[in-house]
Amino acid sequence: xxxxxxxxxxxxxxxxxxxxxxxxxxxxxxxxxxRSLATHWYAxxxxxxxxxxxxxxxxxxxxxxxxxxxxxANERNVARSIGVNEIPATYEFVGLENYTDALTxxxxxxxxxWTVVWTVSCVALTFVLGLALANILNxxxxxxxVYRMMLILPWAVPGFVSVFAWRFLYDERRGLLNQILSxxxxxxxxxxxxxxxxxxxxxxxxxxxxxxxxxxxxxxxxQSIPGELYEAAEMDxxxxxxxxRNITMPGLRSVSTTVLLLSTIWTFNMFPVxxxxxxxxxxxxxxxxxxxxxxxxxxxxxxxxxxxSTWGVLxxxxxxxxxxxxxxxxxxxxxxW
Amino acid sequence: xxxxxxxxxxVAALGVTLAACGGxxxxxxxxxxxxxxxxxxxxxxxxxxxxxxxxxxxxLAEDFTKKxxxxxxxxxxxxxxxxxxxxxxxxxxxxxxxxxxxxxxxxTPEFADLGYLAPLDGTAAxxxxxxxxxxxxxxxxxxxxxxxxxxxxxxxxxxxxxxxFKEAGVEVPTSIADLKTVSATIKEKxxxxxxxxxxxxxxxxxxxxxxEGGDMVDADxxxxxxxxxxxxxxxxxxxxxxDSKAAITDATNGWDNMQAAFKDGKVAMMxxxxxxxxxxxxxxxxxxxxxxxxxxxxxxxAGQGAPQGGHNLAVYxxxxxxxxxxxxxxxxxxxxxxxxVAQELSLLPTRQSSYLQKEVAKxxxxxxxxxxxxxxxxxxxxxxxxxxxxxxKVEYTKVLTGxxxxxxxxxxxxxxxxxxxxxxx
Numbered sequence: 001x002x003x004x005x006x007x008x009x010x011x012x013x014x015x016x017x018x019x020x021x022x023x024x025x026x027x028x029x030x031x032x033x034x035r036s037l038a039t040h041w042y043a044x045x046x047x048x049x050x051x052x053x054x055x056x057x058x059x060x061x062x063x064x065x066x067x068x069x070x071x072x073a074n075e076r077n078v079a080r081s082i083g084v085n086e087i088p089a090t091y092e093f094v095g096l097e098n099y100t101d102a103l104t105x106x107x108x109x110x111x112x113x114w115t116v117v118w119t120v121s122c123v124a125l126t127f128v129l130g131l132a133l134a135n136i137l138n139x140x141x142x143x144x145x146v147y148r149m150m151l152i153l154p155w156a157v158p159g160f161v162s163v164f165a166w167r168f169l170y171d172e173r174r175g176l177l178n179q180i181l182s183x184x185x186x187x188x189x190x191x192x193x194x195x196x197x198x199x200x201x202x203x204x205x206x207x208x209x210x211x212x213x214x215x216x217x218x219x220x221x222x223q224s225i226p227g228e229l230y231e232a233a234e235m236d237x238x239x240x241x242x243x244x245r246n247i248t249m250p251g252l253r254s255v256s257t258t259v260l261l262l263s264t265i266w267t268f269n270m271f272p273v274x275x276x277x278x279x280x281x282x283x284x285x286x287x288x289x290x291x292x293x294x295x296x297x298x299x300x301x302x303x304x305x306x307x308x309s310t311w312g313v314l315x316x317x318x319x320x321x322x323x324x325x326x327x328x329x330x331x332x333x334x335x336x337w
Numbered sequence: 338x339x340x341x342x343x344x345x346x347x348v349a350a351l352g353v354t355l356a357a358c359g360g361x362x363x364x365x366x367x368x369x370x371x372x373x374x375x376x377x378x379x380x381x382x383x384x385x386x387x388x389x390x391x392x393x394x395x396x397l398a399e400d401f402t403k404k405x406x407x408x409x410x411x412x413x414x415x416x417x418x419x420x421x422x423x424x425x426x427x428x429x430x431x432x433x434x435x436x437x438x439x440x441x442x443x444x445t446p447e448f449a450d451l452g453y454l455a456p457l458d459g460t461a462a463x464x465x466x467x468x469x470x471x472x473x474x475x476x477x478x479x480x481x482x483x484x485x486x487x488x489x490x491x492x493x494x495x496x497x498x499x500x501x502f503k504e505a506g507v508e509v510p511t512s513i514a515d516l517k518t519v520s521a522t523i524k525e526k527x528x529x530x531x532x533x534x535x536x537x538x539x540x541x542x543x544x545x546x547x548x549e550g551g552d553m554v555d556a557d558x559x560x561x562x563x564x565x566x567x568x569x570x571x572x573x574x575x576x577x578x579x580d581s582k583a584a585i586t587d588a589t590n591g592w593d594n595m596q597a598a599f600k601d602g603k604v605a606m607m608x609x610x611x612x613x614x615x616x617x618x619x620x621x622x623x624x625x626x627x628x629x630x631x632x633x634x635x636x637x638x639a640g641q642g643a644p645q646g647g648h649n650l651a652v653y654x655x656x657x658x659x660x661x662x663x664x665x666x667x668x669x670x671x672x673x674x675x676x677x678v679a680q681e682l683s684l685l686p687t688r689q690s691s692y693l694q695k696e697v698a699k700x701x702x703x704x705x706x707x708x709x710x711x712x713x714x715x716x717x718x719x720x721x722x723x724x725x726x727x728x729x730k731v732e733y734t735k736v737l738t739g740x741x742x743x744x745x746x747x748x749x750x751x752x753x754x755x756x757x758x759x760x761x762x
Contacts, residue, residue, distance in 0.1 A: 075429075075451065078429075080451070080453075081431065082428060082429075082431065082653070082654045082655040083455070083653070083655035083656065083659075167589075167590075170372070172587060172594075173594050173595060173597070173603075174594070192588060193586075193587055193588045193589070194738060194740055195740050204438055228493075248624065278588075278589060279589070281537070281588050281589060281739075281740060282588030282589070282735070282738045283731055283735035284731055284735075285735045285738075285740065298422055299422065299428070300724065300727045301421075301447065301723055302721075302724065303425070309483045
């Protein structure tokens with residue numbers, strides 16, 4: 001799972017939202033603030049640089065993005081100053097028009113549909129495979145550390161490098177995969193040229209990239225489950241499946257809920273895999289919300305900053321709703337999160 | 338004391354932050370022109386094909402220093418597919434933009450309209466303006482001003498592998514129906530595919546659109562024409578070529594796959610332009626240059642048409658070294674420079690006088706393309722010219738991969754154009 005900054009910031013934003021809900025102070029806010037400033041001025045001064053930096057690199061773009069989504073800003077009407085040419089901004093406030101356009105048109109909903117399919121299948125597959133591998137590597141098998149090293153490799157290689165490698169493997173005419181297939185007498189598969197195959201292909205690459213993270217996180221969880229529980233269960237005559245079902249799964253809960261949430265948010269916004277492998281193609285078959293938002297803002301001309309930010313805000317809202325529901329469900333099940 | 342530490346820590350932390358934000362403001366150094374001698378740095382973004390064309394252009398660009406010893410030329414090759422966006426990013430933010438860019442003909446009015454280009458009328462960049470081919474100069478004008486200098490002009494034709502054609506005993510196809518039968522014969526006799534149809538770039542679709550008598554838009558009557566019956570028919574034609582196995586195509590990585598397939602003799606034909614000649618000669622099938630044949634694009638039901646393209650050199654309005662940039666643009670488009678390029682890369686000059694030079698006149702590729710260019714279909718030089726391709730790209734690939742019908746595809750493009758071009762019919 002390549003950790004790219006946008007997804008992190010979204011995760012952070014979602015986290016902040018959650019935290020805000022809980023820490024509600026008591027007493028009149030003004031006096032409390034004054035007192036806290038008087039007693040903790042030193043602490044405030046120390047965190048000021050961090051607050052300023054975060055405000056500049058996260059807060060300003062966020063606020064600006066939200067503002068642009070209520071305007072009709074595009075490449076032709078934003079302010080530009082190029083040497084002798086000074087061009088003032090002429091875009092206007094259009095209210096919720098961008099949002100109604102996005103939510104009533106077929107493009108956003110269609111892209112959202114595939115984004116959900118992509119996220120669910122990627123997260124489910126990485127979780128199941130990561131869990132299986134973690135269980136295998138949790139046993140004492142020969143060469144365990146070598147396997148562990150090798151399974152972390154996809155994570156250690158920069159995301160764009162491995163995605164490019166996959167792109168070469170998938171190439172229909174000169175790619176390694178099709179050469180192997182033709183070697184055993186099979187027809188070439190249009191990995192990235194057929195809309196359906198391209199969907200499978202991008203999911204496969206993302207699963208490949210995502211497994212190490214799942215595996216390492218779950219392996220850590222497995223190792224924190226006390227061995228005595230398994231011994232006791234074995235004494236009571238529980239078979240392997242029962243031990244897995246009743247000891248391993250509950251024991252992994254705190255780890256797996258966290259990695260599932262993180263993995264969902266990352267996959268939802270997994271820009272590099274889609275962009276570098278297919279650029280959203282063929283046609284728009286593999287376009288997810290973030291790659292489409294990027295396209296509005298950087299690939300089409302005139303660049304549509306308003307629509308791009310609208311999609312960005314909608315992605316943020318969707319993920320915040322998802323995190324809130326997820327937290328509520330977990331809390332109902334008695335999980336402290 | 339405590340206060341002192343806190344203040345110091347704060348100042349230090351802010352200092353680090355500010356230093357990090359400062360960034361590097363590279364690009365052109367300020368130039369002094371007091372003495373009348375040009376100096377400073379000129380950064381040039383070239384978009385020519387890496388591995389074949391770029392070497393020639395780099396050398397030519399750097400030779401500018403021989404005439405102006407105090408000027409440093411910084412040659413940067415930006416892949417053609419990325420250059421338009423990269424330049425817009427840099428130009429808008431005002432940092433990292435080059436002084437001179439090799440701007441494709443359709444980008445030039447767009448960049449000019451956005452205010453990114455310096456008007457060149459009355460500057461050193463334009464010399465002997467009357468010598469430029471009229472067609473080439475057309476794309477450099479916008480709103481009555483000249484924003485670029487034509488560097489090369491081009492059109493498209495069918496490149497074919499003479500050896501394969503001989504083996505299969507076929508003649509060069511002149512129409513699309515011919516193309517299909519020829520491809521079938523080639524497949525039967527040699528097992529090779531007839532045509533590589535580039536499926537990820539709509540520019541390669543234009544000759545089919547023109548062949549059916551269609552066009553993207555009609556700029557004179559402000560009318561979108563893509564979704565006319567001709568556009569639908571053109572989509573049907575390309576789809577049929579792929580379905581009938583007369584052609585192979587790719588939805589990604591088309592340029593590399595096309596060049597590889599043709600250079601290795603896996604396909605007998607491709608539609609391409611002069612910019613591909615130098616790269617094609619480097620292929621193993623064309624070690625003997627005579628094996629590469631060239632012919633006009635096959636005609637559709639309404640006749641034959643290939644797009645007129647080319648590249649201009651434009652000067653960034655925010656350049657800190659305008660005078661040297663003007664001189665550089667002039668130097669790169671001079672008759673002498675164009676002759677060098679024509680001779681080494683078979684690219685077509687934009688100056689009439691260049692064609693009279695002996696080396697240019699006897700170049701086979703140029704001799705072929707010159708009349709093709711003269712007949713080529715001009716695109717409308719409107720600011721939206723560079724925006725017209727993206728909608729076609731999506732629908733073209735969708736049609737080829739069977740995700741949409743030719744009718745729905747053409748309609749989707751037409752709708753996108755009407756949204757883009759306000760008040761057009």
